[in-house]
Amino acid sequence: MNTQFKKGVLELIVLVAVSKKDMYGYELISEVSRVVDINDGTIYPLLKRLTNDKYFETYLVESTGGPPRKYYKLTSLGKEKMHELKSTWDQFNNSVNNFIKEGYNE
Amino acid sequence: MNKSKFLNKLKKKLEILNDEELNDIINEYESIIDEKVKHGKSEEEAISEFGDVSTLAKEILEAYKLNAKKVDEDDFLDSLDSTIKKGAKKLSEYTKDVVNEAEKEEITIDMIFEIIIKAIVILILLMIPFSILRSILTAFTSMAVPSNFFGNFIVSIIGGFMSLLFLALLILVIYLIIKDTTTKGSIKKSIKKRIENEVEEEIEEEIEKEIKKEMKKEKEQIKEDKIVAKKSEQNSFTTIMLTILKVILILHAIPMVFSLAFLYVVLAFSIYLLFKGVSIIGIILLIISSIIITTFILQLIFKLVKTNFRPKKVGFSSLITAFVIFLIGIFFTIDFIGSIEFVNESPIDELSYSTFTQNYVVDDNIGNLLTRQSSNYSVFIDSEMNDNVLTLEVTYSDDFLNIKEVSVSDGYIIVHSTERMKLINLFNLFVDNLKEEKIYNYTKVFDYEINLFVNQETLNSIVIEEN
Numbered sequence: 221m222n223t224q225f226k227k228g229v230l231e232l233i234v235l236v237a238v239s240k241k242d243m244y245g246y247e248l249i250s251e252v253s254r255v256v257d258i259n260d261g262t263i264y265p266l267l268k269r270l271t272n273d274k275y276f277e278t279y280l281v282e283s284t285g286g287p288p289r290k291y292y293k294l295t296s297l298g299k300e301k302m303h304e305l306k307s308t309w310d311q312f313n314n315s316v317n318n319f320i321k322e323g324y325n326e
Numbered sequence: 327m328n329k330s331k332f333l334n335k336l337k338k339k340l341e342i343l344n345d346e347e348l349n350d351i352i353n354e355y356e357s358i359i360d361e362k363v364k365h366g367k368s369e370e371e372a373i374s375e376f377g378d379v380s381t382l383a384k385e386i387l388e389a390y391k392l393n394a395k396k397v398d399e400d401d402f403l404d405s406l407d408s409t410i411k412k413g414a415k416k417l418s419e420y421t422k423d424v425v426n427e428a429e430k431e432e433i434t435i436d437m438i439f440e441i442i443i444k445a446i447v448i449l450i451l452l453m454i455p456f457s458i459l460r461s462i463l464t465a466f467t468s469m470a471v472p473s474n475f476f477g478n479f480i481v482s483i484i485g486g487f488m489s490l491l492f493l494a495l496l497i498l499v500i501y502l503i504i505k506d507t508t509t510k511g512s513i514k515k516s517i518k519k520r521i522e523n524e525v526e527e528e529i530e531e532e533i534e535k536e537i538k539k540e541m542k543k544e545k546e547q548i549k550e551d552k553i554v555a556k557k558s559e560q561n562s563f564t565t566i567m568l569t570i571l572k573v574i575l576i577l578h579a580i581p582m583v584f585s586l587a588f589l590y591v592v593l594a595f596s597i598y599l600l601f602k603g604v605s606i607i608g609i610i611l612l613i614i615s616s617i618i619i620t621t622f623i624l625q626l627i628f629k630l631v632k633t634n635f636r637p638k639k640v641g642f643s644s645l646i647t648a649f650v651i652f653l654i655g656i657f658f659t660i661d662f663i664g665s666i667e668f669v670n671e672s673p674i675d676e677l678s679y680s681t682f683t684q685n686y687v688v689d690d691n692i693g694n695l696l697t698r699q700s701s702n703y704s705v706f707i708d709s710e711m712n713d714n715v716l717t718l719e720v721t722y723s724d725d726f727l728n729i730k731e732v733s734v735s736d737g738y739i740i741v742h743s744t745e746r747m748k749l750i751n752l753f754n755l756f757v758d759n760l761k762e763e764k765i766y767n768y769t770k771v772f773d774y775e776i777n778l779f780v781n782q783e784t785l786n787s788i789v790i791e792e793n
Contacts, residue, residue, distance in 0.1 A: 245354055246361035261376035262385055264354060269389040286364075287357050 226258060227266070232309055234266060235294065235302040238276065244289040267292060275301050329359055332373045339383035351386060438567050444503045452496060460488040467660060480663055487616060487652060494619050494645055497626050504630075572631045579627045586620045589613055604760040608658025611651050618648035666763050672723075672773055673755050673766035680724040684732045686716045688788065693737025696780070696788055703739060703776035711781040722774035725751045729774070745772050 230252070237243065237251045248267070249260050270276045275298030280288040294302070327335075333352055340348055355376075362372035376382055467481050593613045596606055622644050696705060711717065718732045720741060731742040752768060759766055 245358045246365075249358065259375070259377045260358070261382040264351070264358075265382075265385040265389040268351070268386065272389070286360055287353060289357065290354060 226256060227262070229309070230256060230258060230262070230266060231270070232302070232305040234263070234270065235275065235298060235305065238292050238294045239299065239302055242291045242293045244281075244291050248292065270298070273301075274298075327370065327373055329356070329369050329373065332359075332376075332379065335379045336383060339380060340386060342387070438564070438571075441500070441504055445500045448499050448503070449496060452492065452499065456488065456492045460485060463488065467656070480659055483612060483659075484656065487612065487619075490616060490619050490623075491645075491649065491652075494623050494626075497623055498642075498645070501626060501630065575627045575631055579624055582620055582624050582627075586617065586624065589617050589620060593617065599757065599760070602757050602761075604757060606662060606760075608655050608660070608662050611655030612659060615648040615652035615655060618644055618651070622648070666760075666765055668765050670767045672770035673759055673768060674723045674725070674771055678723065678725075679721050682720040682722065682729040682732065684718050686718055686732075686734050688714045688716060688784065691734045691736060692716075692788060695734060695737045695739070696778070696785060698737065703778055705778045705780065705785075707782055707785065708779040709781055711779055711784070713781065713784050714787075715780075715784070717779040719777040719779065720774050721777070723771055726771045727774060732776075739776055741774065741776070743774070 233252055233255055234248065237248060243251065245264065245267070249263050252258065252263060253260070267276065271278060271292070275295060277293045277295050278290050279293065281291055283289045333356060336355065337348065337352055340351060343351070359369065359372045362375075363369055463484055464481050467484050593610065596610045596613060599606055600610065708717075716734075718734075718739060720729055720732055722729055722743070725748055726746055727743050728746055729741060729743045733740045733742070752771065755771075756765075756768065
């Protein structure tokens with residue numbers, strides 16, 4: 221699949237994943253890789269960007285036997301963004317599905 | 327790659343970020359790796375899942391850039407749109423790179439003509455003081471050294487050296503002109519480039535506004551293609567001119583290489599003479615300074631050829647050193663030549679001469695041998711000689727001459743001899759003489775002296791008969 225397209229979808233997936241519960245880096249990577257096969261390295265830059273855009277907030281939690289973990293939490297702005305992306309995705313998904321269905325029925 | 331290596335690499339690639347941000351990123355990646363290891367992966371595995379470090383670093387940096395540009399990136403479709411924009415930008419950057427690449431050949435035709443004209447002017451200007459300096463120096467040295475073979479030799483050496491120095495200075499000056507012209511040219515170019523860039527940026531902005539209008543992009547493409555085509559056309563002509571110049575320079579370098587080799591041989595020989603006890607320090611200094619200058623010229627030529635006429639640095643110091651050494655050398659040489667005595671005689675010691683003796687019974691061949699005035703031989707009266715017999719005695723150097731027979735024919739003495747070219751003997755002789763600060767006439771080593779011995783009665787009878 222086109223990587224840029226993947227990245228666009230990835231943004232939505234990450235937002236949805238964090239909306240369920242606050243997550244730290246590794247947790248998010250394992251969660252996302254369940255859905256899309258993507259390079260681990262690309263997720264962090266995305267998190268960084270979403271944090272810089274104020275869609276995420278971060279906070280540190282001490283972990284047992286290791287450095288403190290940085291948790292990502294969805295902000296209200298992030299929630300809005302998520303809904304927005306979701307509706308775009310639905311629209312896109314629907315129109316593509318309809319198009320394919322029409323093609324198959326003929 | 328292990329963890330610390332990976333993190334260091336990443337850190338290096340993200341150096342432009344501020345420390346706080348950078349540490350944050352590094353910590354995050356470190357903790358992700360740790361976590362992966364905790365869940366049963368090897369460190370190597372965990373790191374390999376991040377992919378290529380450079381790509382990763384690029385993506386991270388992009389995250390910041392996107393943040394800075396984030397204005398109208400509002401939804402998913404917009405981010406797709408931005409991807410197209412980025413692609414277009416990349417394409418235009420690429421073509422810009424191609425143009426820049428072509429522009430690296432900074433020398434243009436105008437410059438070459440400018441350089442040639444300047445070089446001719448400089449050549450004429452330099453020639454005047456040099457020929458004056460040259461005549462003064464040669465006049466001075468011909469006064470200081472005796473006017474013989476060696477004196478003339480020294481004068482011609484000085485003349486040759488001055489020519490060499492002239493050539494070196496000439497090439498240096500031309501080099502400086504080239505450098506000057508090309509830097510001026512590149513400044514002009516960079517200004518031009520900047521303007522071009524500005525124009526391009528404006529165009530880019532327009533494109534960003536109307537990204538979906540493919541027409542404009544195509545126009546841009548065509549325009550850039552044209553620029554590239556024009557540049558390459560001009561470049562091919564420049565390349566030809568530069569190649570011709572290079573060939574000329576290399577052709578000049580070839581005889582220089584030979585003279586350099588010759589100079590080294592002469593230097594080795596002179597040092598050998600020095601060890602033999604001949605004090606020719608001055609000549610050695612002259613040779614060394616000539617070697618320095620020749621090497622300098624060769625270096626300059628090769629630097630020019632190698633760097634497409636844009637060498638970085640050329641030192642004057644070697645030229646100045648060579649000149650100083652040359653002046654000292656001249657001083658010593660004149661002193662040395664002045665102290666040498668030129669003797670127009672055979673260098674062979676009288677004691678080392680051999681004699682060849684042959685008797686001749688007077689016959690019809692005697693002719694006017696004894697009555698003719700000749701410097702070729704001397705006649706001695708010897709009362710102990712038999713009647714009607716002449717003794718012919720030839721004094722010669724056994725080292726250089728081999729005498730087989732002496733006969734008389736029609737009033738002339740004929741010496742049948744072969745020359746023995748024993749160069750090593752001649753050379754040793756020369757070196758020994760030099761040590762004594764004397765130079766002889768070395769062509770005289772093959773000379774011989776003839777003495778005739780005859781008694782008074784015989785001489786009288788022959789002379790009377792003749793009359």
